[in-house]
Amino acid sequence: MYFLGIDLGSSSIKLAVLDGDSGKAIANTTVPDHEMQMHAPKSGWAEQDPQLWWKYICDGIKKLKAGGVAVDRIQAVGISYQMHGLVLTDENLNVLRPSIIWCDSRAAPIGSEIYTEKGTAFFQDRVLQSPGNFTASKLKWVQNNEPELFKSVAYMMLPGDYIAAKFSGVAQISKSGLSEAALWNFKKQSLATEVLEAMELPKDVIPEIVDNFGIQAQIDSTLAEELGLSKDVKITYRAGDQPNNALSLNVTQPGEIATTAGTSAVIYSVTDQDAFDAENRVNTFLHVNNKVMQKRNGVLLCINGSGILYQWLRKILSTEQEQLISYEYLNKLASQVDAGSDGLLFYPFGNGVERIFNNKKSSSGIDNLNFNRHETAHLVRAACEGIVFAMNYGFEVMQTIGAGGSLVKATHANLFLSPVFRDIFVNTTQTSLELYNTNGAEGAARGAAFGFGYYSSLNEANQSLQLISTQEPNAQLTESYKAYYQNWKNNIQILE
Numbered sequence: 099m100y101f102l103g104i105d106l107g108s109s110s111i112k113l114a115v116l117d118g119d120s121g122k123a124i125a126n127t128t129v130p131d132h133e134m135q136m137h138a139p140k141s142g143w144a145e146q147d148p149q150l151w152w153k154y155i156c157d158g159i160k161k162l163k164a165g166g167v168a169v170d171r172i173q174a175v176g177i178s179y180q181m182h183g184l185v186l187t188d189e190n191l192n193v194l195r196p197s198i199i200w201c202d203s204r205a206a207p208i209g210s211e212i213y214t215e216k217g218t219a220f221f222q223d224r225v226l227q228s229p230g231n232f233t234a235s236k237l238k239w240v241q242n243n244e245p246e247l248f249k250s251v252a253y254m255m256l257p258g259d260y261i262a263a264k265f266s267g268v269a270q271i272s273k274s275g276l277s278e279a280a281l282w283n284f285k286k287q288s289l290a291t292e293v294l295e296a297m298e299l300p301k302d303v304i305p306e307i308v309d310n311f312g313i314q315a316q317i318d319s320t321l322a323e324e325l326g327l328s329k330d331v332k333i334t335y336r337a338g339d340q341p342n343n344a345l346s347l348n349v350t351q352p353g354e355i356a357t358t359a360g361t362s363a364v365i366y367s368v369t370d371q372d373a374f375d376a377e378n379r380v381n382t383f384l385h386v387n388n389k390v391m392q393k394r395n396g397v398l399l400c401i402n403g404s405g406i407l408y409q410w411l412r413k414i415l416s417t418e419q420e421q422l423i424s425y426e427y428l429n430k431l432a433s434q435v436d437a438g439s440d441g442l443l444f445y446p447f448g449n450g451v452e453r454i455f456n457n458k459k460s461s462s463g464i465d466n467l468n469f470n471r472h473e474t475a476h477l478v479r480a481a482c483e484g485i486v487f488a489m490n491y492g493f494e495v496m497q498t499i500g501a502g503g504s505l506v507k508a509t510h511a512n513l514f515l516s517p518v519f520r521d522i523f524v525n526t527t528q529t530s531l532e533l534y535n536t537n538g539a540e541g542a543a544r545g546a547a548f549g550f551g552y553y554s555s556l557n558e559a560n561q562s563l564q565l566i567s568t569q570e571p572n573a574q575l576t577e578s579y580k581a582y583y584q585n586w587k588n589n590i591q592i593l594e
Contacts, residue, residue: 099117099118099119099171099173099547099550099552100115100116100117100118100124100167100168100169100171100172100173101115101116101118101172101173101174101175101176101543101544101546101547101550101552102114102115102116102159102169102172102174102175102176102543102546103115103116103175103176103177103178103538103539103540103541103542103543103544103545103546104155104158104175104176104177104178104261104539104542105178105179105339105342105537105538105539105541105542106151106155106177106178106179106180106257106258106261106339107134107180107339107360107361107538108134108136108146108180108199108200108201108360108361108362108406109133109134109360109361109405109406109409110128110129110130110133110134111128111129111130111134111151111154111155111158112126112127112128112537112538112539113126113127113128113129113155113158113159113162113539114126114127114537114539114540114542114543115162115167115169115172115543116540116543116544116546116547118173118547118552118553120562121544121559121561121562122562123540123543124167125162125165125167126537126539126540127158127161127162127165128158129154129155129157129158129161130154130157133409134146134150134154136199136201137196140204142202142203142204142450142451143198143202143203143204144198144199144200144201144202144203144449144450145196145197145198145199145202146183146196146197146199147193147196147197148185148193148196148197148257148260149193151257151260151261152260152261152264155261155264156325159325159326159327160325160326163325163326169325169326169327170326170327170328171328172327172328172331173328173330173331173332173550173552174331174332174333174334174335174546174547174549174550174552175262175265175317175331175332175333175334175335175546176334176335176336176542176543176544176545176546176547176549177258177261177262177333177335177336177337177542178258178336178337178338178339178342178343178538178539178541178542178545179256179257179258179259179261179336179337179338179339180199180200180257180338180339181200181256181278181338181339181340182199182200182231182232182233182236182256182278182279182338183197183198183199183200183233183256183257184197184198184233184236184237184240184254184256185197185254185255185256185257185259185260186237186240186247186251186253186254186255187251187252187253187255187260187263187269188250188251188252189252189253191253191260191263191264191267191269193260194247194250194251195240195244195247197257197260198236198239198240199257200362201362201402201449201450202231202236202450203231203450203451203457204236204239205231205235205236205238205239206230206231206235206451206457208229208235208238208239208242209228209229209230209231209232209234209235209280209457210228210230210457212229212235212238212296212297213228213229213230216296218376220292220296221280221293222374222376223285224283224284224285224286224290224292224293225277225280225281225282225283225284225290225293226284226372226373226374226381226382227280227374227375227378227381227382228280228378228457229280229293229297230280230378230381230453230457231450231451231453231457232278232279232280233254233256233278233279233280233281234279234280234281234293234294234297234299235280235297237254237279237299237303238297238298238299241298241299251303252269252303253269253303253305254271254303254304254305255269255270255271255305256271256275256278256279256338258275258336258337258338259271259272259275259305259336262314262315262333262336264321265315265317265318265321265331265333266314266315266316266317266318266333267318268306268315269305269306270305270306270307270308270314270315271304271305271306271307271308272307272308272309272310272336272337273307273308273309273310273384273388274310274337274338274341274383274384274385274386274388275336275338276289276290276304276307277382277383277384278338278383280293281293281294281304282384284372284382284384284395285372287390289301289304289307308336310335310336310337310341310386310387310388310545310549311334311335311386311545311548311549312334312549313332313333313334313549313550314332314333314334314336314549315332315333316330316331316332316333317329317330317331317332317333332550334545334546334547334548334549334550335542335545335546335548335549337386337542337545338383339538340356340358340364340366340396340398340400341366341383341384341385341386341396342386342538342541342542342545343356343358343364343366343509343538343541344356344366344368344385344386344396345386345387345541345544345545345556345560346509346536346537346538346540346541346542346544346560347507347508347509347534347536347541347563348507348556348557348560348563349366349368349507350368350385350386350387350394350556351368351394352368352369352370352394353367353368353369353503354367354368354503354505354507355367355368355502355503355505355506355507355529356506356507356508357489357506357507357508357514357523358508358509358511358512358514359404359405359485359489359508359512359513359514359519360404360405360511360512360513361404361405361406361409361449362400362401362402362403362404362405362406362449363400363401363403363404363405363485363488363489363513364398364399364400364401365398365399365489365492365493365496365506366396366397366398366399367396367397367496367501367502367503368385368394368395368396368397369382369394369395369396369397369500369501370392370393370394370395371393371395371500372393372395373395373397373499373500373501374499375495375498375499377456377495378453378456378457379453379454379455379456379492379495380397380398380399380453380454380492380495380496380499380501381397381398381400381453382395382396382397382398383395383396383398384396386545387556397496397499397501399453399454399489399492399493399495399496400453400492401446401452401454401485401488401489401492402447402449402450402451402452403446403447403448403449403462403485403488404446404485404513405512405513406449407444407446407448407449407481407484407485408425408428408481408513410448411428411477411478411481412425412428415428415474425515428478428516429515429516429517429518429519431474431475431478431479432475432478432479432482432516432518432519433517433518434475434479435475435476435478435479437483437522437525437575437578437579437582438483438578438582439472439476439479439480439483440468440471440472440476441466441468442464442465442466442467442468442472442476442477442479442480443464443465443466443480443484443585443586443589444463444464444465444477444480444481444483444484445460445461445462445463445464445465445484445488445586445590446462446481446484446485446488447459447460447461447462447488448462448463452488453492454488454491454492454495455592458592459592460590460591460592461590461591461592464477464480465589479518482513482516482518482519482522483522483526483582483586484586485513485519486519486522486523486526486527487526487582487583487586487587489523489526489527490526490527490583491587491590493527503529504528504529504530505529505530505532506523506527506529506530506531506532507531507532507533507534508531508532508533508534509533509534509535509536509537509538510533510534510535510566511537514533520533520569521569521575522579524569524570524571525571525572525575525576525578525579526579526582526583528571528576529571530568530569530570530571531568531569532565532567532568533565533566533567533568533569534563534564534565534566535563535564535566536563536564544559544560545559547559
């Protein structure tokens with residue numbers, strides 16, 4: 099049996115086909131053939147067109163078929179998606195406006211206002227955090243600012259829910275998805291109706307609630323014929339990209355930690371407690387394997403400016419946009435400079451408000467630049483150090499609420515392809531790093547197989563994971579990076 103995994107990111111969409119018997123991917127593809135753009139009609143906004151996501155996914159399935167994959171053998175689909183985005187549709191699943199995606203800052207003041215009005219205890223006793231800039235606040239922004247459009251809203255969904263609905267024709271949302279939206283009551287283990295009422299949001303826009311795993315819906319027969327899929331294909335798994343990244347690394351038990359550095363940088367720690375940060379600098383969501391009698395939450399640290407900073411560097415350092423320099427070249431440049439970047443400091447806070455500053459803005463850019471000493475390689479190395487330093491800033495917060503650890507797992511992808519970045523990471527965070535040969539799409543495919551019932555446990559679903567390497571901190575470098583990090587930390591400026 100084959101299983102399809104889809105990883106809907108901000109820059110691209112990855113698809114993987116898993117052979118259930120071998121437990122290995124037989125095909126991987128990425129669409130489109132260029133990096134997807136975020137549209138910013140106003141400062142602090144970030145939007146994408148859900149209809150384009152769907153087009154690219156259909157293109158990806160056709161690409162797999164054209165490449166010789168017997169897509170008619172696919173039994174189930176698993177979907178990983180960029181978290182916290184808002185997709186609004188009418189009752190026929192027609193998209194009403196562009197998706198307000200994860201790094202859009204416009205709704206942060208709304209979340210802060212209702213949090214102050216209702217009080218810390220009201221939210222942290224129920225959803226473990228402020229509604230901040232999460233999906234519920236984005237929904238409220240549309241209600242306040244686009245009232246005529248809001249009248250046509252039948253369903254509020256997250257990006258992966260929309261993709262599942264396009265496959266099946268059925269609007270649904272997962273329990274973990276509701277926790278991403280700040281709409282899951284952790285104590286009652288149900289929809290946080292009190293939060294909807296406090297924000298004066300209608301309950302009827304919440305679609306059918308489903309578990310992360312299981313037979314959620316069946317593919318539309320007409321669509322199946324168009325794509326060359328079996329009419330019996332089931333949707334059996336959905337999760338936000340960071341819980342899914344943890345799943346793809348078999349990070350499912352308390353104390354286990356996953357990290358990634360794609361468009362944003364994330365550290366994600368599994369706990370069996372309803373842990374939360376009183377200042378809302380890190381956030382808690384339901385993990386994919388949470389059950390009524392088995393509490394599994396994920397404490398998530400997110401830094402918005404990570405791979406997107408590397409993407410920005412790539413663009414501005416390329417003489418011609420049609421012939422962009424490679425990320426491998428950037429990694430090579432970074433390796434030419436010693437640790438500490440000769441005093442150059444880079445603050446990667448240029449992609450929306452940051453949760454580690456409680457959704458306030460912080461200075462972004464470069465400090466201590468010396469025109470006579472610093473060259474391009476210093477800029478790239480300082481950017482890598484700045485991203486890791488920002489991650490460590492949040493990791494310190496995680497440790498204070500019991501969500502730390504000494505072993506971190508990552509996929510061999512994005513910034514973790516860079517030996518320099520990995521070196522900075524282990525010596526700044528003082529953790530051991532295990533690298534695995536997997537990706538989010540393959541994780542979603544394994545999730546689909548488990549949700550379908552092909553595997554009896556997540557451990558069995560992940561038994562084919564391949565460890566590439568393990569890296570330990572270096573005592574001398576660790577001491578050096580303590581000083582570099584502290585200097586960087588001392589120079590952070592909160593703007594508002």
